[in-house]
Amino acid sequence: MTTSCHHPLPHYVPVETVISNPKALHNTDRKKQERHMMQCGDRPQGCEYCWKIEDIAKDNISDRVYKSKIYSDEDLYTAFITDPNEDINLKTLEIAFDRTCQFACSYCNPAFSTQWVTDLKKNGPYVELISDGRNHFTHEHETSQRYKPKETNPYVEAFFKWWESDLHNTLQELRLTGGEPLMSPHTWRLLDWFKENNTNTDFAMNSNLGIKQEDLDKLISATQHINNFHLYTSCEAIGNQAEYIRDGLDWEQWKKNIHKLLSEGNLSGFHMMCTINALCLESLPEFLDYCIELKEEFGRDYPTFTLNILRFPSFQSPLVLPEDIKTKFKNNLQKWLDKNRSNPVLHEMEINQTQRLIDYLDVVKTPHSEAFDSPALLNDFEKFYSQYDQRRNKNFTETFPIIGEWYETL
Numbered sequence: 001m002t003t004s005c006h007h008p009l010p011h012y013v014p015v016e017t018v019i020s021n022p023k024a025l026h027n028t029d030r031k032k033q034e035r036h037m038m039q040c041g042d043r044p045q046g047c048e049y050c051w052k053i054e055d056i057a058k059d060n061i062s063d064r065v066y067k068s069k070i071y072s073d074e075d076l077y078t079a080f081i082t083d084p085n086e087d088i089n090l091k092t093l094e095i096a097f098d099r100t101c102q103f104a105c106s107y108c109n110p111a112f113s114t115q116w117v118t119d120l121k122k123n124g125p126y127v128e129l130i131s132d133g134r135n136h137f138t139h140e141h142e143t144s145q146r147y148k149p150k151e152t153n154p155y156v157e158a159f160f161k162w163w164e165s166d167l168h169n170t171l172q173e174l175r176l177t178g179g180e181p182l183m184s185p186h187t188w189r190l191l192d193w194f195k196e197n198n199t200n201t202d203f204a205m206n207s208n209l210g211i212k213q214e215d216l217d218k219l220i221s222a223t224q225h226i227n228n229f230h231l232y233t234s235c236e237a238i239g240n241q242a243e244y245i246r247d248g249l250d251w252e253q254w255k256k257n258i259h260k261l262l263s264e265g266n267l268s269g270f271h272m273m274c275t276i277n278a279l280c281l282e283s284l285p286e287f288l289d290y291c292i293e294l295k296e297e298f299g300r301d302y303p304t305f306t307l308n309i310l311r312f313p314s315f316q317s318p319l320v321l322p323e324d325i326k327t328k329f330k331n332n333l334q335k336w337l338d339k340n341r342s343n344p345v346l347h348e349m350e351i352n353q354t355q356r357l358i359d360y361l362d363v364v365k366t367p368h369s370e371a372f373d374s375p376a377l378l379n380d381f382e383k384f385y386s387q388y389d390q391r392r393n394k395n396f397t398e399t400f401p402i403i404g405e406w407y408e409t410l
């Protein structure tokens with residue numbers, strides 16, 4: 001599947017097209033038609049999100065403007081006059097080779113994690129959920145993995161053909177995601193390429209960093225051959241609460257892995273992506289303290305953190321919590337911010353993101369415009385975590401003393 005950004009729905013790339021022309025991974029017939037439409041001043045429907053923002057008011061700036069900032073005016077003019085059927089090389093590309101992952105985080109699903117597939121295969125679908133319209137917890141999403149791990153995957157082969165021939169000359173940034181990319185043999189093949197070849201392309205990778213020591217050592221050694229390597233990892237709570245949310249995580253080992261990577265790896269950036277869900281709020285301030293400790297040891301960019309508020313699955317949103325608990329967490333976060341606001345290791349963006357989350361907990365009442373009403377979300381919260389506890393051998397009430405008391409009343 002391919003899409004030009006995260007707003008339009010991805011569309012299928014016919015396999016026969018990439019076998020004869022690897023650039024068809026991106027240059028699909030559909031995108032060529034859409035290019036032609038834009039050159040004629042028409043609006044492809046997939047970009048509706050941005051048109052709507054621009055139509056609200058004359059000065060509104062939509063995401064397509066921000067995303068186009070990597071192109072000069074000259075580049076944009078060239079795009080305007082170029083034959084829409086030409087195969088264009090990319091400037092930025094995010095790619096997932098497969099969905100192999102050793103974690104099964106509560107907010108993830110089988111489309112992105114083979115561990116999630118294992119849960120559904122072993123225990124069957126989660127039952128009695130009302131708001132799971134996309135069947136994230138009832139369906140194994142086999143279409144997310146059309147080729148078995150040992151089978152030749154023509155899409156992956158097409159990527160390497162394109163990358164090795166000329167993509168590495170034009171791409172400004174390549175970002176690898178998953179699953180867990182370090183569990184994919186294709187990632188190691190790409191890292192080997194960096195060892196033997198030169199490119200100016202920046203390389204970024206998402207990783208849960210719950211990897212084996214030998215893989216961590218191999219990654220550290222591979223980073224020595226990459227000019228500009230950024231690693232993005234995720235967590236948002238501490239100790240057993242983090243292990244509950246991100247099933248598969250070993251908190252102490254994860255911290256050791258980070259320490260080793262930052263001490264021995266050649267990293268131009270290290271980023272902590274926090275997925276702000278209902279459960280993490282209990283220990284989020286302590287987690288942010290941990291980020292500050294790292295910054296104080298390794299420098300203010302190691303890590304930078306972002307607080308990304310979870311909207312799907314909506315029953316895991318922080319907004320399902322009752323007002324008194326939400327207020328308590330909001331006040332804890334406010335105290336954390338008041339204490340750390342003038343700490344020089346914090347970036348303005350991190351302060352703003354923390355303030356934004358405090359405001360969100362204060363003002364916003366529904367996770368997103370199409371979210372189910374509160375009784376349905378509360379039903380799903382209780383039904384989901386009671387099944388998650390049984391399947392994953394966990395105990396919600398013992399793990400989350402504050403939320404657990406309320407959970408017992410559902």
Ligand code: SF4
Pocket residue numbers: 101102103104105108109112113178179180208246
């Ligand atoms: S580590 Fe990432 S891909 Fe794996 S289960 Fe968690 S969120 Fe999903």
